[in-house]
Amino acid sequence: MAPARRRLLLALLLAPFAAAAAVADGGNSRIGIVVMHGKGGSPTKFVAELAERLEQQGFLVANLEMPWSGRRNYDVTVDAAAAEVEAALSSLRAKGAQRVFVAGHSQGGLFALYFGVSHAVDGIIAIAPGGSVNSPVFRDKLGDSVELARRLLADGKGDEKVPFLDYEGSRGTSPVLTTPRIYLDWFDPAGAMDQLKAVRALNPATPVLFIVPTGDYPGLLRVKQQMVDALPRHPRTKLYEPDASHLGAPSASVREIADWLVGVANPR
Known part of the structure; x- marks a missing residue:
């Protein structure tokens, strides 16, 4: 095999490893x-x-x-x-x-x-x-907390810290202490x-x-x-x-x- 062709073949074979090495070495x-x-x-x-x-x-x-x-x-x-x-x-x-x-x-x-x-x-x-939070289990477990947060926000108490509930499948519900405004931002079923x-x-x-x-x-x-x-x-x-x-x-x-x-x- 000609030297030029051998070098090309070697370069093609080593290309994937060269890309990984560039990352590991902090290259381009x-x-x-x-x-x-x-x-x-x-x-x-x-x-x-x-x-x-x-x-x-x-x-x-x-x-x-x-x-x-x-x-x-x-x-x-x-x-x-x-x-x-x-x-x-x-x-x-x-x-x-x-x-x-x-x-x-x-x-x-x-x-x-x-x-x-x-x-x-x-x-x-x-x-x-x-x-x-839009799944049926979240709506069931946290529905009361979501409604409480909505009422407090409507009453002008959106920035006062209140205990609410969070839910996680492996451990059920757990308490969180935050404001109604922040709680709704995370837990409104129609939200983010x-x-x-x-x-x-x-x-x-x-x-x-x-x-x-x-x-x-x-x-x-x-x-x-x-x-x-x-x-x-x-x-x-x-x-x-x-x-x-x-x-x-x-x-x-x-x-x-x-x-x-x-x-x-x-x-x-």
Whole structure:
């Protein structure tokens, strides 16, 4: 084989590895990703391994504490939460990220989908997304709290902190202390946290890695196909089903997420 042809063949064979190496080495194809935990969680719980291992592979990572954490107790509105994510993306760009992504687990996955509707990102990773307030179970469990918040807001008490209820499939209802205005922003069934509405409103140009573990909660498994079917068509949009539980899904998906990020950021 002629030397020139041999060099060309070698270059073609090594191209995928070169793209990955460019990311790991902080080269021209720098990738930034915002990671968001699930309801009542924190950056140090079920998304911690995902964030750490992506950082070890050279990705630029912002692992955020979001308003639905166990500590923050819904302390800001949906728009303010989106502004926190946008600020994190701007920080990643300032550090050299040329492609930016949002990823979230459980409610964080739902918020990643919502965020991607109206904010410019190169891709969305929804890991076992859940918490859709327009689902029948949420309407049943939280209906009284939603009506209370509406009455208080109508009475001019929208900014006074009041105890309400939140709901999470594995542990039932739990108390949250926030204002009626903020509570309605998150929990109004016709509001932002309607998962199907968010999925249907996504920009077709934005690819989605939609992760549903085989051991996910029954309610989320029941709506899996409906959600996948509602995703806009994109050649890089993909359903991944790791052999894991709801809580174990982020750790079980690290390799798939890393490969998908590189593939989207470095299309061939």
